[in-house]
Amino acid sequence: MKKENPAPTMKDVAREAGVALGTVSKVVNGLPVGDSYKIRVEAAIKKLNYQVNSYAQGLKANKTYTIAFLIPNTQNPYFAYLTHQINLALLKRKYRMLLCCTDYDVSLEQEYVTMAQQNKVDGIIGLTYNPNLMIEEDTPFVSIDRSIGAKIPCVSSDNFAGGQLAAEKLADLGCKHVAFLRIGSSLTNEPNKRKAGFENGCLSRGLSYEMKILSDGEPYGEFETFLKNHMKDKKLAFDGIFCVTDSLAYLVLQMLRNLNLRVPEDIQLIGFDGIRLMGDKDYVCSTIIQPVPELAELCVDLLLQENRSAKPPLICLPVTYCYGGTTLESDYVQEG
């Protein structure tokens, strides 16, 4: 890059201020100097529009004001929304985000962890699926949805309470026999607690239930087969379904339509996440909403908090139920 006017250097500032180069360096790096020197240097910096070299500063302050964010992709609407909110939370605090769409690539995740260990970034917020992630206990890391070490805080929605809330809502809305449909990582993670919460809610409300759980890689068509196997005289054996995500609920709604079942008249459905179609329009379905803006704020606060020993190992944020057209609550006016 060629420039007509080369950027002013620290030497130019020293000449302008009439002080030694070391004095300018001290002021730039926040070290103590006499007030009169400080004023002169600052005036010279302003006059020359001198810009501190970030590499040189990085070497000294050992701070990059940059946080890496690891997420499988930003195409999934939940991930896209989470990325947006974490970006806003970082920008608010004058931090920058290094975004890494990992696409579940274990070596990429590991590469960014190494960067944090080398202080190339100040820390990491990660939604990772890597069971073998090698991470030193003192690495500044906040994990979303998965506990990866005793000293690494994990932030999550209260997935157990969310599953329970879904069961209780279906019971409140008159359901008697319900189903839980799940697909997802077999890795131990917080969202897996939705199942246990749902079972707990069903038991406490006397709801009978069945479950269909697919492992990684099994085709979604298995759910359609499951539903068909529970049809008799054109009616479904269930009057309520809880889907582990809104994304799955979207597919299940299509399957129910293909089976000529009416939602919510014949069968009520609740999802999980709180996804809005097109980013900000209708909810996909009635759903358990994850508090994404609060979750993002908390991740950033925990990561930037200096006192590591005060960091709790797991924080679960409260979820809420929201009507989204697939349950019997038509008098509720949806926000929009």
Add this chain to the structure above:
Amino acid sequence: MKKENPAPTMKDVAREAGVALGTVSKVVNGLPVGDSYKIRVEAAIKKLNYQVNSYAQGLKANKTYTIAFLIPNTQNPYFAYLTHQINLALLKRKYRMLLCCTDYDVSLEQEYVTMAQQNKVDGIIGLTYNPNLMIEEDTPFVSIDRSIGAKIPCVSSDNFAGGQLAAEKLADLGCKHVAFLRIGSSLTNEPNKRKAGFENGCLSRGLSYEMKILSDGEPYGEFETFLKNHMKDKKLAFDGIFCVTDSLAYLVLQMLRNLNLRVPEDIQLIGFDGIRLMGDKDYVCSTIIQPVPELAELCVDLLLQENRSAKPPLICLPVTYCYGGTTLESDYVQEG
């Protein structure tokens, strides 16, 4: 951060290899040294697991291998998909992405441009809406969808051709009187050419058309009023509609449903972008697809290309039409 084993330094490598410090420095920075020295240094680097200090390297190479990406948000599904594809294109080339969701904040956009001018990032790819963006001609910047300077390449879909294709498709599908609905920035940008392309297509095919164009801030309800004003005996004056984005098409489909109009039987509708609901499922509507992966690759290639004078000022990539359920083409099998 405290560590049990301090990271090995360049001195440790020199001691291990039995060479002078300067020799290690040369190897690390890719400068010529004798082969036997090079082999010894590389073996020592490997043995000690020595990691090159990125700040120190940055000072010398003046390269950060980091690109800033400016986008209003990642919540809008088109922006989310674009972010994902640009991230993949950068990672493929071992570059990192600094993501900045600008939320149309002019000062944030300017801040990142300044970072590029100070070599804190190697360059910027930006979808910006800032008419006053101050950007020197030699700043490594690739703009998406908006020309911002003679020496700043702009990458875009062929929006004119896309608008024309929408008109031609509606004509092919039997439409006689169509409407164009648009909302968006009043700023001169590439997507605005969709209108001119559509008009051109209508004229060449003898389609009569009307337009309803809202400016920034006008409520979407104006479109509903427009449609109602064109209803007579429960029928709409149009048999085809082209919406400037899939996001608008999503809303217009709801309006048409509220007016008890059947899509595509009574009225056919084509959108623009190629958005899939939930990131990877059904198309919102029949649509003109932007080639986002190709667009992302091109942006990154242009930005990293050394020879600035060889960079073209504007590149428009070809778009394609895709059936998505809102036009009369039911024999077409949608990809899944």
